[in-house]
Every structure is written in structure tokens, then in C-alpha cells.
Amino acid sequence: MKTALIIGSTGLIGSQLLQLLLESDQYSKVITFVKRDVGIQHPKLKQHIIDFDKPESYQDLVEGDDFFCTIGTTINKAGSKEAFRKVDFEYPQQFAEIAIENKIKQFLIISSLGADATSSNFYLKTKGEIENFLKASTLEKVSILRPSLLLGNRTEFRFGEKVGAFFMKTFSFLFIGKLKKYKPIESAIVAKALFAIAQKNNKGFTIYESDWIQEIGK
Numbered sequence: 001m002k003t004a005l006i007i008g009s010t011g012l013i014g015s016q017l018l019q020l021l022l023e024s025d026q027y028s029k030v031i032t033f034v035k036r037d038v039g040i041q042h043p044k045l046k047q048h049i050i051d052f053d054k055p056e057s058y059q060d061l062v063e064g065d066d067f068f069c070t071i072g073t074t075i076n077k078a079g080s081k082e083a084f085r086k087v088d089f090e091y092p093q094q095f096a097e098i099a100i101e102n103k104i105k106q107f108l109i110i111s112s113l114g115a116d117a118t119s120s121n122f123y124l125k126t127k128g129e130i131e132n133f134l135k136a137s138t139l140e141k142v143s144i145l146r147p148s149l150l151l152g153n154r155t156e157f158r159f160g161e162k163v164g165a166f167f168m169k170t171f172s173f174l175f176i177g178k179l180k181k182y183k184p185i186e187s188a189i190v191a192k193a194l195f196a197i198a199q200k201n202n203k204g205f206t207i208y209e210s211d212w213i214q215e216i217g218k
Helices: 012-023 081-101 122-136 159-170 177-182 187-200 210-217
Strands: 002-007 027-034 045-049 066-069 106-110 141-146 204-209
Touching (some): 002 012, 002 081, 012 027, 066 187, 106 122, 106 187, 122 141, 141 210, 177 210
Parallel strands (some): 027 045, 066 106
16 A cells, blocks of 8 residues: 655645545555644544745655645735745645655646746746646656636635636536636545546656546546
């Protein structure tokens, strides 16, 4: 059986993925890296409370088979573009570099629909840059998931996201053909797809657009 590692295990997708991993017979151990104790107890779970800005302090703890990166924030929540980039680019980059050094073969990450390093949108540009970094890395297996607007109950309220979700759900019947990947997607579906893709164990660099994620995770 395998060991899974996660950053972002308290988020919308990460928390659901964590439950799938703990309930699965594919993994004998699940390691999470968090800023504070989240109060979850399970025989398979090992929680490391770390300072994400000091990678040298947790470098030796990153050991396992499948690394799941579901960490993410928004510019509004982070407070600045610099703080946002730290969470969505620097932290994943740090862990990926450690994963390479510690010979972890599989790295899976939640990106975003429309991610593009050349985008004028800072959010999409940052997502595209971490994708490019991972593509150029020596990781043996990289899976990039690009979900559309996420549906689900977040711990924090995001007004714009709620409004967008309402209108997109209302008009979801219009998302057909080439527009299918823009259809809103349940976070639980994304978590299930992330888990399923990890079991495929595909080598190389693969991008999964939202409509593909929907099919895998349903």
C-alpha cells in the first residue's frame, strides 16, 4: 500500500480528498502539512504542523508515493498579489522541489480553467506559471487538474463566487459541446477525480480539463 501526502487538506477539495484517502485501502498512511492543528484523528493520519516559509524545517518529512497539492487562495483573501503568489506558486514549487529530491514520483495539483502563464489576469498567470514549472521539472508523473467554477460549501464566504455559481448553475444547460468544460463542477467530483487519477499512475505530464474531470469523478 501507498503513502499519500497533502498540502491544502483543509480546503474545499482537499478536505474531501483527505476523507477519500483515509477511507481507501490503497493507502496505509496519509500525511498532511498544515499551519495549525485541525483536530482530525485517524489511525492512518499523520499531521505535521509546519511553517510553510521554512522548507528546510520540513524537508525530511516529505516522504511517500503520491503528493497531492490542493492548496489555493484568492487575492482578496490573501490581501495582496504577493501573498497570493506565495500560496499558489511558491509553496507548491517548494514542495515539488522537495518531492523531487526525496524521490516522490507522482505529483498531482489543482490548477484552474484558463490557466496560462501569458495571461494578463494575475490569478490565471500564476496558475499557468506553476503548471509550466511542473512541466519542466524532472518529476516522473505530473497531473494538472483544471476545474471550472467550483460548487460546494466553503468554510469562508466568497460573495462573487456565490453569485457566479448561482447564474452558472441556472444556465448550465447551455454548456454543451466546446463549452462543456466551462460548466460549474462540484468540489466532491474534483476530489474523486483527483483520487482516481492518482491510481492510474500515468507517467509524464497530463492536463485534465474540467469536462474530463467531470467524467472521471462522477
